[in-house]
Amino acid sequence: MANGAMTQTQHIPYLAQKGLKSWILTTDHKRIGILYLVTISFFFMIAGLAALGMRYELMTPELDFFRTPTEYNVAFTLHGSLMVFFFIVPGIAASFGNFLIPLMIGARDVAFPRINLLSFWIYLVGTAILLSALAQPADTGWTFYTPYSIQTGTKVILITLGVFVLGFSSILTGMNFIVTIHKLRAPGMTWSRLPLFIWASYATAILQLLATPVVGITLLLLIAERAFDIGFFDPAKGGDPILFQNFFWFYSHPAVYIMVIPAFGIISEIIPVFARKPIFGYKAIAYSSFAIAIISFFVWLHHMFVSGISETAAAIFSFLTMLVAIPTAVKVFNWTATLYKGSIDFHSSMLYALSFIVLFTVGGLTGVYLGALAVDVHLHDTYFIVAHMHYVMIGGTVMGFFGALHFWYQKWFGKVFNELTAKAAWFLIFVGFNVTFFPQFFMGFQGMPRRYATYPEEYISYHALSTYGSWILGLGIIIMTVNLLIPLWKKGWPESSNPYGSLSLEWQVPSPPPHENFDEIPTVTDWTYAYGKK
Amino acid sequence: MSTWIPESASNLAASVDNITLFVTIVSVFFFVLISAVLVAFSIKYRRKSEDQETAYITHNPVIETIWTIIPTILLMVIFAWGWIAFKELRNPPAEAIEVNVVAKQWLWEFEYFTGKKSLNELFVQQNKPVRLIMRSDDVIHSFFVPQFRVKQDILPGSYQQLWFTPTKVGTFDLLCAEYCGSGHSKMLATVKVLSPEAFARWEKGDELEDGAALAAISVSPAERGKDLYSQRGCLACHSIDGKEVIGPTFKNLYGKTEDLEDGSSVLVDENYLRESIYEPEAKMVKGYPPTMPSFKGILSEEEVTALIEYIKTLK
Numbered sequence: 087m088a089n090g091a092m093t094q095t096q097h098i099p100y101l102a103q104k105g106l107k108s109w110i111l112t113t114d115h116k117r118i119g120i121l122y123l124v125t126i127s128f129f130f131m132i133a134g135l136a137a138l139g140m141r142y143e144l145m146t147p148e149l150d151f152f153r154t155p156t157e158y159n160v161a162f163t164l165h166g167s168l169m170v171f172f173f174i175v176p177g178i179a180a181s182f183g184n185f186l187i188p189l190m191i192g193a194r195d196v197a198f199p200r201i202n203l204l205s206f207w208i209y210l211v212g213t214a215i216l217l218s219a220l221a222q223p224a225d226t227g228w229t230f231y232t233p234y235s236i237q238t239g240t241k242v243i244l245i246t247l248g249v250f251v252l253g254f255s256s257i258l259t260g261m262n263f264i265v266t267i268h269k270l271r272a273p274g275m276t277w278s279r280l281p282l283f284i285w286a287s288y289a290t291a292i293l294q295l296l297a298t299p300v301v302g303i304t305l306l307l308l309i310a311e312r313a314f315d316i317g318f319f320d321p322a323k324g325g326d327p328i329l330f331q332n333f334f335w336f337y338s339h340p341a342v343y344i345m346v347i348p349a350f351g352i353i354s355e356i357i358p359v360f361a362r363k364p365i366f367g368y369k370a371i372a373y374s375s376f377a378i379a380i381i382s383f384f385v386w387l388h389h390m391f392v393s394g395i396s397e398t399a400a401a402i403f404s405f406l407t408m409l410v411a412i413p414t415a416v417k418v419f420n421w422t423a424t425l426y427k428g429s430i431d432f433h434s435s436m437l438y439a440l441s442f443i444v445l446f447t448v449g450g451l452t453g454v455y456l457g458a459l460a461v462d463v464h465l466h467d468t469y470f471i472v473a474h475m476h477y478v479m480i481g482g483t484v485m486g487f488f489g490a491l492h493f494w495y496q497k498w499f500g501k502v503f504n505e506l507t508a509k510a511a512w513f514l515i516f517v518g519f520n521v522t523f524f525p526q527f528f529m530g531f532q533g534m535p536r537r538y539a540t541y542p543e544e545y546i547s548y549h550a551l552s553t554y555g556s557w558i559l560g561l562g563i564i565i566m567t568v569n570l571l572i573p574l575w576k577k578g579w580p581e582s583s584n585p586y587g588s589l590s591l592e593w594q595v596p597s598p599p600p601h602e603n604f605d606e607i608p609t610v611t612d613w614t615y616a617y618g619k620k
Numbered sequence: 621m622s623t624w625i626p627e628s629a630s631n632l633a634a635s636v637d638n639i640t641l642f643v644t645i646v647s648v649f650f651f652v653l654i655s656a657v658l659v660a661f662s663i664k665y666r667r668k669s670e671d672q673e674t675a676y677i678t679h680n681p682v683i684e685t686i687w688t689i690i691p692t693i694l695l696m697v698i699f700a701w702g703w704i705a706f707k708e709l710r711n712p713p714a715e716a717i718e719v720n721v722v723a724k725q726w727l728w729e730f731e732y733f734t735g736k737k738s739l740n741e742l743f744v745q746q747n748k749p750v751r752l753i754m755r756s757d758d759v760i761h762s763f764f765v766p767q768f769r770v771k772q773d774i775l776p777g778s779y780q781q782l783w784f785t786p787t788k789v790g791t792f793d794l795l796c797a798e799y800c801g802s803g804h805s806k807m808l809a810t811v812k813v814l815s816p817e818a819f820a821r822w823e824k825g826d827e828l829e830d831g832a833a834l835a836a837i838s839v840s841p842a843e844r845g846k847d848l849y850s851q852r853g854c855l856a857c858h859s860i861d862g863k864e865v866i867g868p869t870f871k872n873l874y875g876k877t878e879d880l881e882d883g884s885s886v887l888v889d890e891n892y893l894r895e896s897i898y899e900p901e902a903k904m905v906k907g908y909p910p911t912m913p914s915f916k917g918i919l920s921e922e923e924v925t926a927l928i929e930y931i932k933t934l935k
Contacts, residue, residue, distance in 0.1 A: 154865060155802040227799050233776060234759040234801060239909065321777020327760060328775070361665070362672075367679045392762065393773045394780050397710050401703050408695040415650075415691045416684070422654055423683075425661035427675035432666070440658060447654050451647035454695065458643060458702030460636045460709055464769045467762060467797040531624050531640075533766025535797045538805035542793065618674040 097600040099500055099579065113199035114601055116498070119185035121206050125213065126173045126181060127567075133168035134563065136161045141522070141556040144549045147541050158539035159225040160240070166228030171249045172213060174483055175341055178348035179294070180209070180259055182490050183287050185498055187263055189592035190281045192272025192610065194602040197265040205258040212252035219244030227537060229338075230305070232319035232330040236312055243312055246305040253302040256344075260294030263287055272591070274610035281590055281614045282365060285372040286351025289379040293340045293347075297383070301337035304330065331393055335386035343382045346478060347375055349486025350417060353439050356493050357421055359588045360436040361428030364615040367420040374413030381410045391462045400459055407457035414450050418443060433586065434508035438489030441516050445481025449474060452527065467537075469548075470530025473523045480519055488515070491570060496580050500598035501573035508569055514562030521555030590614050629792060629813070630768035631749075631785040635705040637769070642701070646694055709770065712783030716751035719744075723774045724757035725911060726803030727853035728794065729918070734823060739918045740809040740853050742794065745819035749785040757913075762798035765811055773798050786813040802866050806856035845930025848923055857912065860934050867912060868905055874932045879906045893928045 100116050109117060140161050143151040152158045184202065188195050196202050224242045226235040235242050267288050271280070307318045308330070317323025319330040350371070358365045365371065387395060387403035421443050430436070452474040456462045465471065492508055495501070529548040534541060541549065584593040591610070595603055612619070625637060719742065720731040730738045744750045754763060756776040763782055764771040772782040796807035814822060849855055849870075857866035868878070876888050881904040886892055895902055897919060900912035919927070 149863070153863065155805065159799075159802065159804075225801070231760060231799070234799070237759060238801065321775070327777070362667075362674045364676060364678045366677065367684055369679070370684055392771050394775055394778065397707065400706065404703060404706075405699050408699045411695055412688060412692050416688055418654060419687045420684075422657055422661070425658065425665060427677065428661070428665045429667045429672035429674050430662055430665050432662075440662065443658060444655055447651055451651060454647065454698060455640065455643050458639055458698050460702050460705030460769075461640050461643065462702075463706070463709055463771050464636055464640075464766070466771055467764070528624050532626050533764070533793075533795065535764065535795050535805075537799040539802075540805045542808070615678075618676045620676060 097596050097605075099596070099598040100601045101500060101598050111203070113195070113203050115184045115188050115195050115199065115202060116599065118202055118206050119181050119183075120498070122176060122184060122209070123181040125209070126177050129168045129172040129213070133165050133173060134560065136165035136168070138556055138560055140165065141553040143539070144541070145553040147543055147546055147549075149540055152539070155539040156225050156240070159227075159537070160223045162537060163224050163227050163245075164220075167245060167249065168216075169479075170228050170341070170345075171252055172216065174345045174479060176209060176252070176256065176259075177345070178352065178483065178487050178490065179263075179287065179290050179344065180205075180255075182283075182352065182487075182494070183259070183263060183290075183348065185494070186283060186592060187266055187287055188270065189595065189599065189603055190284055190590060190614075191267065191270060191275055192591050192604065192608045193266065193270035194604060194607075196262050197269055198262050201258055202262055205255045205262065208258070209252060209255040212248045212250075212255065215244060215251060216248035219248060229334060230308060230330075231334075232308065232311070232325075232327045233321065235308060236320050243309050246309055250302050250305045250309070253298045256294045256298045260291035260298075263291040264295065267291075272607050272610055276610075278369075279610060279613040280372075281351075282354035282368070282371055282375075283348070283351035286347045286354070286375050289375040290344050290347045293344045293379050293382070297337045297340040297344070300333060301341075304333035304337065307333075328390070328393060328395070331390050332386070335389045336383075339386040339389065340379070340382045342478070343378055346482045346486075347378065349442065349483045350375060352486040352490045352493075353421055353442050355590065356435050356439040356489055357424050358615050358617055359493075359586050359590075360431045360433055360439075361425050362587070362617045363424050363426075363428040364617055364619075365420070366423040366426070367416075368613070368615065370416055371420050374416050377413040378410060381406060381413075385410055388457060388462070391459060392466050404457055404459045404462075408454075411450065411454060411457065418447055418450065431586075432509075433492070434505060434512055435489045435491075435493035437509065437512045437516075438485050438492065441512070442482060442485040442489065445477055445485060445519070449477030449481050452477065464533075465530055467535055468530035469526040469534045469536055472536050473526035473530060476519075476523045476526075480523070488512075488566065493586075494592075495570065496585060497583075497592060497597045497599070499574060500579040501576060502580050503569050503573050507565065511562050511566035511569060514558055514565065516562075518555050518558030518560070518562050522552050522559050523555070525551045525555075589616060626766045627788075628767065628769070629786060629788040629790065630765075630770065631787055632705075632709055633767070633769045635708065639698070639701050639705060643698055646698070712751040712781065713749050716749035716783050717745075718751050718753060721752045721754040721763065721774070722757060723754065723761035723763070723796070723807075724913060725759065725801055726796070726807040726856040727913070728807070728809040732823075736823070736825070737918065739915075740851055742809065742811045743819070743822055744786050744811060744813055746786055746789050746813050746815055748816075748819075749783060751781060751783040754780050754782065759800050760798045761796050761800050761807065764795045764797035765792050766795070767792045768811075771797055786811070789813050789815050789818075803856035806853070809853075841926040841929040842933050843930075844923075845926035845928070848919070848927050849930060852915070852919065852923075854927070867908055870931050870934045872935060874928075874934075880904060881906050890928050893931060894924055897924050897927065 100114055143158055222241040224245045225238055225240045226242055267284055310316050311318050317325045319325040319327050354365055354371055385403060385407045387399055388407045391400050525548040529545055534545045580597050583597045718733055722729040728740050730742050754774045756774045761774045762771060768784045770782055770784050772780050774780050790813055792811045794809040794811050859865050859869045860871055862869050862871040873888055877885050878888055879885050886903055898916045901910050
């Protein structure tokens with residue numbers, strides 16, 4: 087599709103330079119991507135351990151693993167806030183976004199490489215604040231609902247301050263990506279030829295830019311309320327606790343799409359390569375990312391149907407919530423249809439992509455239960471929500487993330503992992519995930535509320551099954567991680583720069599790519615998905 | 621249905637369950653469809669040779685329009701149906717009997733229009749609509765009875781209402797569904813749905829006709845105290861096995877000398893325990909938060925005696 091391609095031997099890989107300074111002062115988007123990848127993976131592991139602890143506790147109804155209910159509450163607060171704010175929101179967008187966007191559009195770097203590094207440093211400051219909060223962590227849940235978050239004796243200010251600082255990193259990254267995609271596309275890389283990951287990253291960046299300031303303000307108000315007793319949210323001081331929920335979800339619902347839209351992009355890249363087919367309905371997928379991004383700003387009240395809002399507000403937001411399901415359904419149909427009359431290779435990354443379709447379908451369909459007002463009243467704040475959310479976040483985003491790790495691994499790190507072990511790990515993750523979370527839908531129907539350190543006897547069999555699942559899932563993730571870490575110590579670079587026969591620009595440069603990616607900026611003559619074009 | 625949806629015990633449950641069933645049918649259909657197509661394509665079009673023929677298909681306006689319109693119609697039906705049932709959930713009939721509910725960390729108080737009060741047990745009459753007027757004394761709680769399919773957050777600083785008509789005699793779990801701190805998962809109560817006759821007896825204050833009260837005269841005070849310990853919510857904060865929860869454990873409490881916040885100390889005897897139940901902040905044990913509510917007017921002298929006898933047995 088493009089000229090200017092280099093062969094695998096005649097270049098100096100961007101990874102060649104060694105030493106700490108070459109990392110912490112780098113402005114190379116590929117290295118900054120790695121910095122993010124390492125940091126988010128660290129937090130993923132910590133938050134994952136907290137989850138295993140919670141599941142172990144919930145194997146029996148009474149408290150036995152943690153010493154007090156507060157310890158359990160701290161565990162789910164840490165799990166939720168680390169996973170959401172430190173892993174999954176910056177996750178794919180910052181790591182793969184950084185690595186892939188310039189390569190895919192045929193640019194040497196992002197538009198503002200130094201601001202890019204600044205974003206990462208701000209992210210690190212946020213994580214440092216958070217780590218210092220771990221000595222006495224909060225017990226508010228990741229949602230920090232007032233007035234509990236104002237009244238609790240645990241330390242809320244540090245953790246919210248950490249999230250507040252992180253927000254700036256998110257905003258700067260979003261801005262940087264928008265400018266990069268507008269200004270640095272290679273000649274011939276028109277909007278209708280762009281890889282769908284770029285469309286997805288663009289939609290995500292808009293959400294980051296517009297929604298993140300709202301959560302920043304909200305958390306700042308919460309900090310001010312706790313520190314100076316101001317009374318924004320505490321009714322005892324004339325405030326309104328519902329105001330906090332409105333503010334919080336005004337960010338946190340679009341944030342759900344900050345988490346999942348990049349995964350949509352990844353799936354749209356992996357499936358055409360391994361099916362050797364053009365993506366089906368390119369325009370529908372590209373535009374639906376934008377439709378979702380825009381509508382997602384107007385559905386936040388569906389988190390609050392039983393919070394004490396008016397019937398009219400509930401009806402409007404239920405309607406808008408149903409609307410957001412339409413573009414989501416369309417995407418699932420498009421990905422599935424792409425397989426038709428293809429030549430399908432079940433590479434580990436393709437297995438993750440295919441399981442994404444199945445699991446995300448479950449996540450999306452169970453969202454319809456929650457969008458239907460009367461049904462939501464019964465299911466709200468039960469384990470049904472927990473299951474739904476994890477089918478979207480793990481079944482969707484994390485499957486996309488793991489798929490991306492396996493797909494671009496050779497390109498990014500210039501190494502080759504063991505494919506058989508990768509497939510075995512995928513199998514354990516897929517089975518373990520379903521055993522963990524599927525029983526939770528039934529638990530939710532039965533009425534088991536979330537965030538319970540102890541629970542009535544009748545739910546024990548669901549909980550026990552869910553805990554066994556978490557062990558399988560944990561084992562799968564450990565095997566996957568080890569399998570991806572071992573090759574990093576091997577010498578030499580892979581033989582082929584494009585082992586899967588991708589037409590996308592990043593596969594036309596060596597693995598790993600040289601600093602500044604392209605000797606000459608390529609000229610693009612066809613779209614990215616011209617597989618099998620006669 | 622009963623295996624995955626709890627028993628339905630209110631007038632509102634049927635319509636919620638019907639929508640749930642419809643959404644489930646739609647969901648299972650689409651899930652099976654997507655999975656089946658995915659698996660079928662994966663088998664049929666798996667790569668058998670490197671030069672396998674593939675089709676160059678980029679889009680198809682007809683099929684894309686169809687699969688946009690069908691979900692849209694279904695979603696609109698689900699939206700409208702959910703809304704209609706929601707209106708019913710939100711609008712109590714005028715003749716509903718009112719009960720005032722106070723939720724606080726971590727117990728439920730109910731006050732009836734006759735002036736009667738109860739703690740952690742809501743008494744309602746079968747087939748009579750009830751309207752709950754609820755407020756919170758501290759943080760957000762949520763009133764949730766799975767068998768009734770009702771839930772409503774309870775906020776400090778405003779009243780929230782919820783209504784239902786219980787249709788089955790029995791005892792149902794009432795759970796707090798909004799996270800409210802360390803005692804959240806112990807903020808449990810029960811809804812006792814009585815037959816009209818039993819309800820009339822209960823209203824007259826003829827406690828002896830109540831099953832629990834009847835049993836009480838034939839059991840020792842310590843055994844009665846054991847029931848009160850769980851019914852009146854003591855268990856949310858005080859363990860009986862030596863674990864530190866929120867307040868001091870009841871194990872080995874009686875006869876112990878406790879250090880107080882003001883630096884003095886006190887011997888835990890009958891009078892200290894009684895005072896601490898009625899006036900929790902009179903003599904605070906060092907190192908515990910002042911979160912316990914007073915049980916004056918909620919626990920009778922007789923019940924306090926029973927609780928003290930129970931605490932004495934916990935060695």
